[in-house]
Structure formats: C-alpha cells, structure tokens
Amino acid sequence: MASLPGLTDYLAAPNIEESSNKPQIVSVPAGSEWRVQIPQGSKLTIKQLSGIAEIFGTELSLDVPYLFGPTNLAIYAVEDSEIEWISPELTSQSMSDDTNMKYIYNVHFALEKLRVSSFDGPRVLIVGESCTGKTSLAKILCAYALKIKSYQPLMVNLDPQECIYSPPGCLTATPISDLLDVSYNTWGQSMTSGATKLHSKQPLVKNFGLEHISENRGLYMNTVQSLADTIHSRLASDAIVRRSGLIIDTPALEQLDGDLTKIKEIVSLFKVNAIIVCGHDDSIAMKLNEVLPVESLTIVRLPTSSGIVKTDDVFKRALQTSAIREYFYGDSKMVLSPYTIGADFDMLTVWQPTSTLNTNSPTNQNLIPVDINASNLQHAMVAISYAPRKASGDIVSNSPILGFALIMEVNDTKKRLRILLPVPGRLPEFAMVLTSYRYLE
Amino acid sequence: GSSGANGAAVKNIQSRNWYLDDVQWQQFKDEEIVSTTRSENDVVTL
Ligand SMILES: Nc1ncnc2c1ncn2[C@@H]1O[C@H](COP(=O)(O)OP(=O)(O)OP(=O)(O)O)[C@@H](O)[C@H]1O
Ligand SMILES: [Mg+2]
Structure with missing residues (x-):
C-alpha cells in the first residue's frame, strides 16, 4: 500500500481540523435556499436535523452527515428545515427566497406529462451562455425524474469542461438509475470493482481530449455524433431509458457556436423535442425560434437564479483536477487502488x-x-x-x-x-x- | 477474515472498472449494478 503514489498524501489531507470547528445551526424557511461557497482547501459538513431540504434536486437524509469539498451549492428547503453545519472557512453564505425553483418544478411537471403520455420521453436540450445554471438545471431535472416513479433519465454531457461521471475532456451519457450523490462535483461514483454504498453509475464515455471546442470543431462534432449514435442504439432496446428521456447539458453557447448551426446539428442528432434556454432575457430563445423547426419542438426560457456563481477558469481547473484524482484514487469515502x-x-x-x-x-x-x-x-x-x-x-x-x-x-x-x-x-x-x-x- | 502484513485488518480494496465499449453499453441494464447499505466505518475483509 505504501508504494502507491499520492494515496497517503490524499488520505492525510482532510479531517485535520475537524475537532477544532464548532457545529453551527442554520434554519432555512420553506421556499428559501441557503447558499454557500466553499473555497479551495476548505470543506463543509452538513447534517439535516429536521424538515425536508434538497441539494440540486436530491433530498437530504435526516441525521446523515454530508461532506463537501470546494464547490458552490444551495440547500433548498421544501419544508422549514434545520441544518447543522461545520466548516473551517466558507467564503460566503447567504439566505434567499429569490429562487427559480418554482419554474423548474413547472418544467419538471411538463416533462413528467410527456413521460406518462408516450413511450418516447422528452429529449431536452439545455442551452445558455456561460454560468447561467445549465449544469445545475440538468442535475435537478435528473434528480426530480427519480422522485415519483423509477424512471432512468439519460444524462448527456456535451461540455468537455464539465466532469460528469468522468475526468475532464469527455462527452458522456449516463443512465441515472438511482439517487445522485450530492457531495460529488462529478455527480457520484461510476463503476468500480466492488459494491459501493450508493448505487454507482455506468457511463458511456467518449474522449474529446482538448480543452476548448474551438481547437478542433470537426473533432468535437464527430465525438458528439458518435455519442448520439450509440445512445440511439441503446434507446432502441431500453424502454425505461427511452421513456424517461434525455437531459442534455451543453457548453456555454459562446464557446459552441457563433450562429447556432451547432445547436441545429445537435437538435437533429439527438432528435431533441424540447429546448430550455437558461438566460436573463428572451434574446437567445427568440433567435432559436427563427432557425429551428418549431413545429416539432418546444422552446422555453428559464429565468436564471440569483444564486448562480460566476465561476472562473481557476475554479473550473480545480474541479477538473479533483475529477482526475477521483478517477484514479477515489476519495475519502471510497479509496481506489490504481x-x-x-x-x-x-x-x-x-x-x-x-x-x-x-x-x-x-x-x-x-x-x-x-x-x-x-x-x-x-x-x-x-x-x-x-x-x-x-x-x-x-x-x-x-x-x-x-x-x-x-x-x-x-x-x-x-x-x-x-x-x-x-x-x-x-x-x-x-x-x-x-x-x-x-x-x- | 484476513489481515494485512502488519496484522491490521485490511479495508476491501477496490479499483475502477474499464469502461464498457459501445456495444456492451448499449446492451447494459442498470439493474445489474449492485450497491450496499454498508457503512464506511465497517471493517470489510477480503
Ligand atoms: N442557486 C444556487 N445557489 C448557489 N450556487 C449555485 C446555485 N445555482 C448554481 N450555483 C453554482 O453556480 C455555478 C454555476 O452554475 P452552473 O455550473 O450550473 O452553470 P453553467 O451554466 O453550467 O456554467 P458553465 O457555462 O460554466 O457550464 C456552479 O458552481 C453552481 O454550483
Ligand atoms: Mg455547465
């Protein structure tokens, strides 16, 4: 064991100051969210003491500690909630009832109607400029789809900068067949050699390998195409996933496309039937209306939440580095042996x-x-x-x-x-x- | 149960799986995935 590089360092890093931090309690009124930013090198442990609250759509269990590394998150109270928390250093925390959760519920119920009424579920494309809450929305919609029935929405990631069940540089498709693990920036564990505490996920992973789409747009679109082809073959034989539908997260619009031609291609590759535009105004939705076949798809705009944090390249890079580390070494909950x-x-x-x-x-x-x-x-x-x-x-x-x-x-x-x-x-x-x-x- | 070289109980050693290829993934059923309700404090031996 001692010969495994990095493993011991990694194990030694957390938990040092645990005892020097006093637990604090925050009350979150129903309909409000408690927003926190955990900076590099810090962490946060929370425990739900009473009420019902969720993190990006996934309900927290009562009295179970959740540990978070550097990230930004919101704990949304469905019912008045009391939460115990311990952290050496939160950059900022705030309480707000100015959320877009009721719009997201509406979107979710619209998708739910489509699932009930057809064997072919919704195929939703989420678009928007950088830091408009696209990835957070994708996560919430996946989490909500599991709530009532045992659907298995297929989470499709077309942004090589995001790490969703994979290291960076990848495009992925993952059936969400059980709860998301809220404490992972990568959304949870993907398959390992043994049983894990939370149900792990089996992603389809395509390597793009470059940092920016603009470095080779042809290769990017080839990679998207190859992901789409494999997904269609799965849908043909997997009735649950087909009915549950696709939730497709995309890169910031300004990186993907100048004139929406790439969006058009993606819409046709994945047979998209609904587009959700994350944005502060209607301008992108209106442009999409002009170029897309609106007879066969619905375009709606979701107002952005005031909680969204404008993340920078340093933050993204840190998440990518930790996704690489997690791929090889696991984390404090599940140590892997590379x-x-x-x-x-x-x-x-x-x-x-x-x-x-x-x-x-x-x-x-x-x-x-x-x-x-x-x-x-x-x-x-x-x-x-x-x-x-x-x-x-x-x-x-x-x-x-x-x-x-x-x-x-x-x-x-x-x-x-x-x-x-x-x-x-x-x-x-x-x-x-x-x-x-x-x-x- | 087994024990490590230094006599201490060994945690079960897990490693990642290789990804499925396209055809395997197309045919995969997520019901095959196992999870446990084991707590991470439990000592598990190989
Ligand atoms: N309501 C909220 N409260 C606190 N933080 C939030 C909230 N919604 C989103 N965030 C955080 O804001 C950041 C940006 O959100 P998100 O990643 O969803 O946007 P995005 O549109 O996908 O960004 P990008 O264009 O970089 O992919 C993330 O760190 C996310 O965790
Ligand atoms: Mg994103």
Missing part, C-alpha cells in the same frame, strides 16, 4: 488530436502520431482506446475508450516510462490518445 507499471518506449503508440493551437497540425485529419518523450508525455492523462496498437489514426479516432492512464514519469535516456492504470493488470495493447490534461501530485 496500479503503477513500468513500460519501454516501444510498448506504446500514442496519438494526439490536431489543434489550432498547434500551428503545424495538418487540418485534414483528426489524430496525429506523438513522439514518446518526456516533453510530450510527462504527467499527461492519456485515453486508452479499444483500437489495436497498429490501427490507423482514423480507426483509433472512432474507437470507444477503455479508460484513462496517467504518465507518471518519462526517462528519455533509459527510454522507460512509469504509467498509472486505474485497473490492475498489464498495459493494455491498445493505441492511446494524448489529452490536454496534466496531473501531478
């Missing part, structure tokens, strides 16, 4: 997505070969594809992925690497794809 192996340079075949940031990239192909050396690979996260090592770039690019590995150390003189694998065993003999993400302990 596995380090040694490998010779000639045991690896690595490709890399072409990017506009890389000026000598050819523009006619999606993947180019990468030289194995320290400057290219040190600390890099690589996706391991299902394609054989000798496969062409085209095949690798269209191949599903097995998972991710971290290149821990590259020795150019000995031509050796140390690689961290999430699953014990030998180095899979498959082609790899370098991502833009780096991780060091």
